[in-house]
Amino acid sequence: MTRATRVLLLALVCLPAWTHAMSDQADGGYTATRYPIVLAHGLFGFDAILGVDYWYKVPETLQADGAQVFITSVANSNSPEVRGEQLILEIEQVLAITGADKVNLIGHSHGGPTTRYAASVRPDIIASVTSVSGVNKGTPVADGVYDWYQGGSPLTGAVEGLATALATAIDFLSGGGYEQDVIASLASMTTADAMAFNQQHPGGIPASACGEGDYEYNGVRYYSWAGAEPLTNILDPLESVTVVASVFFDGNTPNDGLVGACDANLGMVVRNDFRMNHLDEINQTFGIHHLTETDPLAVFRTHANRLQQAGL
Numbered sequence: 001m002t003r004a005t006r007v008l009l010l011a012l013v014c015l016p017a018w019t020h021a022m023s024d025q026a027d028g029g030y031t032a033t034r035y036p037i038v039l040a041h042g043l044f045g046f047d048a049i050l051g052v053d054y055w056y057k058v059p060e061t062l063q064a065d066g067a068q069v070f071i072t073s074v075a076n077s078n079s080p081e082v083r084g085e086q087l088i089l090e091i092e093q094v095l096a097i098t099g100a101d102k103v104n105l106i107g108h109s110h111g112g113p114t115t116r117y118a119a120s121v122r123p124d125i126i127a128s129v130t131s132v133s134g135v136n137k138g139t140p141v142a143d144g145v146y147d148w149y150q151g152g153s154p155l156t157g158a159v160e161g162l163a164t165a166l167a168t169a170i171d172f173l174s175g176g177g178y179e180q181d182v183i184a185s186l187a188s189m190t191t192a193d194a195m196a197f198n199q200q201h202p203g204g205i206p207a208s209a210c211g212e213g214d215y216e217y218n219g220v221r222y223y224s225w226a227g228a229e230p231l232t233n234i235l236d237p238l239e240s241v242t243v244v245a246s247v248f249f250d251g252n253t254p255n256d257g258l259v260g261a262c263d264a265n266l267g268m269v270v271r272n273d274f275r276m277n278h279l280d281e282i283n284q285t286f287g288i289h290h291l292t293e294t295d296p297l298a299v300f301r302t303h304a305n306r307l308q309q310a311g312l
Contacts, residue, residue: 016162016277022236029066031304033126034070034312036094040087042109042135043185044167046174047073054238055108056283061297067304070094074114075178077167077185080197082118083110086178086200091118093126102127104307107281109259110189112136112224113197119220120201127312128221129204129266133256133281136205136224138194139208140248146190149183170204203267210262212269221312222267227276230257232290240275256281270303 041047041054048054048071052237059069074086091103104127107115112134119126135142148155160182167180187193198205204213204222213222231239231247237249242257254261254273275293283296 020296024086029188031062031064031301031308032066033068033104033304034106035099035309036070037062037304037307038070038072038091038094038103038105038155040072040074040105040107040111040115041076042107042111043189044076044170045073045108045111046076046170046176047071049170049173054282054284055286057297058283058288058300059292060268062304066306068098068100070237071255075171075176076174076213077163077180077182078178079181079184079188080110080117082181082184083114084121087114087118088122091122095125103310104128104130105304106130106132106201107134107266108132109278110135111228112264113194113201116201116203116266117197118220120203121302123218123220126220128223128307131204131222131224131264132159133259133264133267133278134224135189135194135227135259135263136265137198137260137267138191139189139259139263140191140253141245141258142186142189143191144248146186149186163270203227206265208260210265213312214269215268217267221310223270223303223306224264224266224268224272225270225274225281226259226261226272227256227274227278227281228252228254228261228272229275230255230277232275232277232280233288236279236285237278238285242279268305270299274299274311 045054056272062069072090074083074092094103102125105115112131115129119129165183167182171178201215206213246257249255257280258278275290280289280296
């Protein structure tokens with residue numbers, strides 16, 4: 001199945017929601033944004049695999065109150081430049097299907113730099129970029145793993161092989177058909193490479209260590225939010241990933257297990273201290289999150305309304 005066919009099928013599946021979004025009633029819907037919302041996944045991400053959605057219940061929640069939502073799928077492991085070019089092609093397909101002039105991008109994790117690249121290269125088709133715990137200034141997790149990889153350990157080849165096999169399997173099961181490059185993806189998330197990337201694509205990047213960036217750059221609005229707690233609910237079987245990865249951070253750095261709270265800042269910072277880990281932020285695993293924190297779906301709904309109020 002070609003990529004254009006997959007997007008067209010998605011359009012047909014979601015047609016009732018889109019028709020509603022373009023009606024007079026939907027214009028007053030809480031999440032009915034002016035431009036379609038396009039979701040971009042992170043490292044080892046996907047649209048859906050074997051009935052498991054990466055953005056668990058996020059599209060349905062936004063569509064219920066009027067939003068037009070598209071789920072994109074790019075190479076799950078590659079540089080933000082490669083992934084960004086692939087994303088631009090999918091955005092162009094969304095524009096062709098909907099007749100819209102622009103889209104609102106929401107990128108999670110490595111989807112942060114990916115969406116930022118797209119906005120930097122094609123600001124004419126991007127209304128806003130929202131980074132959800134984006135790796136915008138790198139992460140010590142990538143620094144540590146990449147340093148270990150370059151150290152020449154006898155295990156590096158085996159680990160790279162396993163990571164590539166995982167990326168290839170995810171791509172196959174999600175119907176992507178993309179070339180994967182795990183090492184390029186890892187390197188792009190190191191602090192050094194992130195700094196170089198930010199020089200080329202500075203939109204929304206804060207000048208200070210934990211401040212906000214430009215709210216608007218080159219005609220594109222920038223927003224962000226992030227979690228700051230690696231362990232949130234012991235019932236979540238994937239909590240072990242964020243808990244183990246959090247050892248790369250020093251004890252004084254708030255983080256969600258994979259990205260530092262301040263390093264995720266971009267443009268207008270909604271919050272960077274949610275009691276969420278890196279998976280909670282996209283309502284994984286199956287909606288399990290901290291019992292006393294705001295439901296991640298409510299955060300997405302509120303943000304869609306924020307975009308609506310901004311005329312986006």
